[in-house]
Amino acid sequence: MAFRDLREFLKLLDERGELRHVTAEVDPELEITEITDRVVKAGGPALLFENVKGSQFPLATNIFGSAARMSLALGVEEWGELEHRLEELLDLAMGPPPKGILGKLGALGDIIKVGRIGPKEVSSGACQEVVETENPSLAELPIQKCWPDDGGKYITLPLVFTHDPASGRRNVGMYRLQVFDDRTLGMHWQLHKGGSEHFRQSRQEDQRLEVAIAVGTDPVLTYAASAPLPPDVDEMVFAGFLRGKSVEMVRAKTVDVMVPAHSEFVIEGYVDPAEARTEGPFGDHTGVYSLADEYPVLHVTAITRREDPIYLSTIVGRPPMEDAYLGKATERLFLPLIRLMIPELVDIHLPVDAVFHNFALVSIKKRYPGQARKVMHAVWGLGQMMFTKFVIAVDEDVDVQNLREVLWRVGNNVDPSRDVEIVTGPTDTLEHASAEPHYGGKMGMDATTKLPEEGHHRDWPPDVVMSAEIREQVDRRWSELGLD
Numbered sequence: 001m002a003f004r005d006l007r008e009f010l011k012l013l014d015e016r017g018e019l020r021h022v023t024a025e026v027d028p029e030l031e032i033t034e035i036t037d038r039v040v041k042a043g044g045p046a047l048l049f050e051n052v053k054g055s056q057f058p059l060a061t062n063i064f065g066s067a068a069r070m071s072l073a074l075g076v077e078e079w080g081e082l083e084h085r086l087e088e089l090l091d092l093a094m095g096p097p098p099k100g101i102l103g104k105l106g107a108l109g110d111i112i113k114v115g116r117i118g119p120k121e122v123s124s125g126a127c128q129e130v131v132e133t134e135n136p137s138l139a140e141l142p143i144q145k146c147w148p149d150d151g152g153k154y155i156t157l158p159l160v161f162t163h164d165p166a167s168g169r170r171n172v173g174m175y176r177l178q179v180f181d182d183r184t185l186g187m188h189w190q191l192h193k194g195g196s197e198h199f200r201q202s203r204q205e206d207q208r209l210e211v212a213i214a215v216g217t218d219p220v221l222t223y224a225a226s227a228p229l230p231p232d233v234d235e236m237v238f239a240g241f242l243r244g245k246s247v248e249m250v251r252a253k254t255v256d257v258m259v260p261a262h263s264e265f266v267i268e269g270y271v272d273p274a275e276a277r278t279e280g281p282f283g284d285h286t287g288v289y290s291l292a293d294e295y296p297v298l299h300v301t302a303i304t305r306r307e308d309p310i311y312l313s314t315i316v317g318r319p320p321m322e323d324a325y326l327g328k329a330t331e332r333l334f335l336p337l338i339r340l341m342i343p344e345l346v347d348i349h350l351p352v353d354a355v356f357h358n359f360a361l362v363s364i365k366k367r368y369p370g371q372a373r374k375v376m377h378a379v380w381g382l383g384q385m386m387f388t389k390f391v392i393a394v395d396e397d398v399d400v401q402n403l404r405e406v407l408w409r410v411g412n413n414v415d416p417s418r419d420v421e422i423v424t425g426p427t428d429t430l431e432h433a434s435a436e437p438h439y440g441g442k443m444g445m446d447a448t449t450k451l452p453e454e455g456h457h458r459d460w461p462p463d464v465v466m467s468a469e470i471r472e473q474v475d476r477r478w479s480e481l482g483l484d
């Protein structure tokens, strides 16, 4: 099922008992964070704060904050289904040519289906029910100051739309925005991200970069902005694929950028190539503050909205937080794509407590010497997986989703003097342990069964397992033992 907009999703959450309305007045400065943090950590519902101090608009948060809600948002019954989503598309792209007339017709139907997922331009949209171009003011919005030492108020779940100045291709990224004043925002697109690349190009040409920011959309679109798609893959096509229906887009009022027609709010503006300002600190998803640094500045040229908009927000901080579920959805959805590049990869787990990109646990079908190391380097070479600080490779029969099992194997199978690979390369902007920003060390650990060619000439001991015969015997006799 495709949701038209955020409110349709909230309605479904309400019907399923997954949304709680808070009518008491709450302060967007710190108080909403403390309330939401407690609810998220307790595995509680999405929250709709209807009476936010200083604003006429309600604020929704924690809409993705459980496996059930994340699955609902992406239109699947359970996590496992996510994995098959991209698999289907890849099969379609790569499968053998269909045999016979029926096969051909089937493939034709699939291609038409794929054709239907591209964004569709519409002439008007609810996001422009109210248009303010004369005196747009961010002060109207219930923007949170999340943590005590934050540099200010931040928009935390925005979809930032830009176009490649040369090719015109769209990028949509989720980059937090700090409120500098009623008409200026700090644009926190990090060095390696799509928006930042567009900005770099516009700076080379000494051109302003036009930007539009949607806040509060169909949850699939909001998720898509956070997804680590390869550059030049349009997040709105990806969203169309996930929801099985085109995303309706409308032209913004003051910039040449299309925005989702059913957004709650749209902020339009431009980034000047000559300008930078101190952004941060910000209580980040690492659980520590990201330090203040210089970032571009967005000048607001218009704010458009619905007549009765709902502002969508999230808080990040010490994991697990709401973004844990966005990350888990990415881990599941992108697995088939990773397997395309690393065919021996069976499963991957980016543990939420390790802030996703700090650890990657991978199980592999090992067939030749050095294969675990080949996989580590492949992981480091794969888009945003380059940020992975620790890659741990285990054999195919190890369940990487089970941390206990992984630790058991790592502890037993690794000779640290032989099985550890230390490399240097790009690091995430939020990485604070490396001596230099954006550049530092990574570690791979080969916890697979070692081969003689890998310098292991002793026998590899078998696991301690009871024989099938005795297990069956005890199964049969269990009831007579009085141990139920």
Ligand SMILES: Cc1cc2nc3c(=O)[nH]c(=O)nc-3n(C[C@H](O)[C@H](O)[C@H](O)COP(=O)(O)O)c2cc1C
Binding pocket: 156, 157, 171, 172, 173, 174, 175, 176, 177, 188, 189, 190, 191, 192, 193, 194, 195, 225, 226, 227, 228, 229, 314, 316, 323, 326, 384
């Ligand atoms: C809640 C949330 C906040 C995020 N904030 C930022 C941010 O401020 N800056 C940034 O570069 N990435 C941020 N990210 C990660 C990006 O959205 C993610 O890397 C995405 O793939 C970027 O898209 P792009 O590859 O099109 O640039 C955030 C992700 C989430 C879920």
